[in-house]
Amino acid sequence: MSDIEIPQELKSAVKFNNNKLYVIANYRAHSLFLSLESRLKKQIENLTVEIVPAEDIIKIESGLLALKDNSLTDERIINTYKKIFESAASVSASDIHILKFNELYTDIFFRTDGKLSKYSQATYQEGEQIMRSIYQNISMSDVSYIENSYQAGQIHSFDRAGLLPESVSSIRIQRGPMMNGHYMVLRLLYKENSNKVHVNAAKIGQILLDKKLITQEVLNESLKIQKERKLKGKYIKLGD
Structure with missing residues (x-):
């Protein structure tokens, strides 16, 4: 995982990996998440956001979920x-x-x-x-x-x-x-x-x-x- 600072209130619902933010659906419009997304977009040109089930957030953090790269060259x-x-x-x-x-x-x-x-x-x-x-x-x-x-x-x-x-x-x-x-x-x-x-x-x-x-x-x-x-x-x- 990259060392991106995620607000404490979002840590259970948001993870960052390989220029992508993973977020639980009901946090997608959260003001803290929108602020985080805006800040990171200024630092990372190709930042993307993906909504995932709550159980996948835990798997991402533990490294148990194989993350897909859906990007085009x-x-x-x-x-x-x-x-x-x-x-x-x-x-x-x-x-x-x-x-x-x-x-x-x-x-x-x-x-x-x-x-x-x-x-x-x-x-x-x-x-x-x-x-x-x-x-x-x-x-x-x-x-x-x-x-x-x-x-x-x-x-x-x-x-x-x-x-x-x-x-x-x-x-x-x-x-x-x-x-x-x-x-x-x-x-x-x-x-x-x-x-x-x-x-x-x-x-x-x-x-x-x-x-x-x-x-x-x-x-x-x-x-x-x-x-x-x-x-x-x-x-x-x-x-x-």
């Missing part, structure tokens, strides 16, 4: 979002919606001709890494990725040769917190000489930039799929 992250961009462009998608639900999973949707369709699902950790990498590493923005802030950026093909599909000139980014998680919307802007046919922005529905809200339609669709997943016991992995 830098190369895999790049290949993953390149594949997402290419898949979206191949169906003339106007938007890519990435919804990351707290400590659960990440849903990825495409909007094509005004209609939403499910593209894939990733783990919560993968979604966090993908969203952070897209915003912080390849977009043009004034500030670094701040998890619970509303932020906007843009990716230009002339700055990121090889990362964007040939038909895409740039991608506009809008991201921020939502109920029970975080979202990122990527608006694909196609080159004028592309043969792609796109729907007018008024028809495809947009993020309400003034109020910083994600479209309710996307959330409703994700919740619908979540219910179906529970009934069928299916889990759609990223890239399937």
Whole structure:
């Protein structure tokens, strides 16, 4: 274990290992935990948080629990979002919606001709890494990725040769917190000489930039799929 100072009141509910904070669910929103998380994020760039059962906290401390590394390598992250961009462009998608639900999973949707369709699902950790990498590493923005802030950026093909599909000139980014998680919307802007046919922005529905809200339609669709997943016991992995 690393020598991270955890407040006495949290020691029975919070453990730290390998740049990750493990916390019991009912302590996740505790003011002391939020303060600890904020402090550590200033020291550890890739800090992540995982909710675990109370019995696992004891196992982590005693070293009896084999901790999993669900992280993607830098190369895999790049290949993953390149594949997402290419898949979206191949169906003339106007938007890519990435919804990351707290400590659960990440849903990825495409909007094509005004209609939403499910593209894939990733783990919560993968979604966090993908969203952070897209915003912080390849977009043009004034500030670094701040998890619970509303932020906007843009990716230009002339700055990121090889990362964007040939038909895409740039991608506009809008991201921020939502109920029970975080979202990122990527608006694909196609080159004028592309043969792609796109729907007018008024028809495809947009993020309400003034109020910083994600479209309710996307959330409703994700919740619908979540219910179906529970009934069928299916889990759609990223890239399937």
